[in-house]
C-alpha cells in the first residue's frame with residue numbers, strides 16, 4: 476500500500492510528490508499522458524515564467540479569495556524561488572516581476588523537478604489515466620484501464636481542460652464530483668479573443684503596448700496594460716488573454732460588456748488633444764498620417780484614420796473639430812469588436828473547478844473525504860499572466876504533499892480507524 480498516490484504529474488503533482496517524499500513518504504505518481512510536463516515545456520513561450528516577485532490574492536480570480544491568500548502566504552513566491560535554487564535552477568527577474576530560469580528554457584525547470592522526484596524515490600508511471608477513485612474503509616483505490624492501486628491518501632492534481640492534447644482533459648473534475656465535490660462552473664481563461672472584423676484581422680502580426688478596459692453600463696470594470704497582438708483570428712498578447720475571462724463571464728451572465736482599446740496608454744488624452752491643436756498652428760501642412768506614424772505602426776495608424784473616416788491626405792490644419800474628436804476617441808477608446816473567445820484549445824488555464832470552501836486551506840484536504848487532497852489548476856482559482864498560475868501549483872502542491880504525508884504518518888501511528896471519520 477502506498478502512503479500517497481498523486482494523480483497527475485504536472486507542475487502541482489510534481490511539487491506535491493517532492494514535498495511529500497522529502498518528509499519520507501512512499502509516493503506513486505500516475506499520469507495519463509505518455510510524457511509528463513507538457514504544459515511546463517510550452518509555458519512562457521517555452522521559457523517558463525515560474526513565478527512572480529509579488530504575488531497576492533489580488534492576482535487571482537476565485538469564489539474564495541481569502542483561502543487563496545492563506546494558501547499563497549503559507550508557501551510564498553520567495554519560497555518558490557528558494558526551492559528552485561535548491562534544485563539548481565537559478566531564476567532571473569524580468570519586467571513585470573516575472574521570474575524565468577536563467578537558461579531561458581522551460582526544460583531546465585521540468586528536468587530539475589523530475590530529477591528531484593527520482594532522487595527521492597518517487598515512482599512515476601505514465602500512460603496511467605485514472606478513471607475512478609474509491610475509498611473503502613480507510614483505503615483508497617485508484618483505478619483505470621488495467622490497473623488498480625491502494626493508498627492511504629490521494630492527491631488529485633489533474634489540472635484543467637486547456638490544451639487538452641497535453642493530457643489535461645478535465646477527467647479529474649468528474650472524479651472530484653464522484654467523490655462528493657461541487658464544481659464552480661468551468662470556462663476557458665487566458666485565451667485569445669475572436670473578431671469578425673476583416674480590417675482588424677488584416678493587421679495580423681502587429682504588436683504594441685496597449686491598455687484594454689472592460690466597460691459595463693459606461694463604467695470601467697477592469698483594465699489591463701501591456702502587450703497586445705493582432706492575429707488572423709482576432710486579438711492576443713497578455714492584455715487580451717487577461718481580459719478574456721472577464722469578457723466571457725459578462726457575456727455568459729447577459730451583462731452587456733464592451734472592450735475599449737487605448738493605443739497610447741503612455742500618453743495623456745487631454746494633453747494629446749491639446750498637442751494636436753498646437754500642431755495645427757505650428758506645422759499646419761503636416762499630414763495627420765505622418766504625425767500618427769511617429770506614434771503607431773504605419774498599417775495600424777492608417778486603419779485608425781480609416782475607421783475615423785479621415786482622409787490619409789488630410790493636413791493637421793484642415794482638421795475639423797469633429798474629426799479631431801473622433802480621432803482622439805478612436806486612439807484612446809477604440810471599441811474593440813470582439814465576437815467570442817478562442818476556447819480551451821488556446822486557453823492557458825481553466826477558470827472554476829473544485830471550490831476552495833470545500834477544502835481546508837491549511838492542508839488542501841477535502842472537507843468531504845478525509846485523506847483526499849487537491850492541488851493546482853483543478854481548484855477554483857485562476858491567475859493572470861505573470862507566473863501566478865505556476866505559483867498556485869507550487870503553493871497548493873507543497874501544502875498538499877506535506878499534509879498528506881502527515882496524515883499517512885498519523886494513520887500509521889494511531890492505528891487505522893482511530894483518526895478517521
Ligand SMILES: Cc1cc2nc3c(=O)[nH]c(=O)nc-3n(C[C@H](O)[C@H](O)[C@H](O)COP(=O)(O)OP(=O)(O)OC[C@H]3O[C@@H](n4cnc5c(N)ncnc54)[C@H](O)[C@@H]3O)c2cc1C
Nearest residue numbers: 483485486487507518519524605634642851852862864865
Ligand atoms: C501555453 C501555456 C503557457 C503557459 N505559460 C505559463 C507561464 O509561463 N507561467 C504560469 O504561471 N503559468 C503558465 N501556464 C499555466 C500553467 O501551465 C498551469 O497553470 C499549470 O500547468 C497547472 O498545473 P497542474 O499541475 O495543476 O496541471 P497540468 O500542468 O495540466 O497537469 C495535469 C497533469 O495531470 C494529468 N492528468 C489529467 N487527468 C488525469 C487522469 N485522469 N489520470 C492521470 N493523469 C491525469 C495530465 O496528463 C497532466 O500531466 C501556461 C499554460 C499554457 C497552456
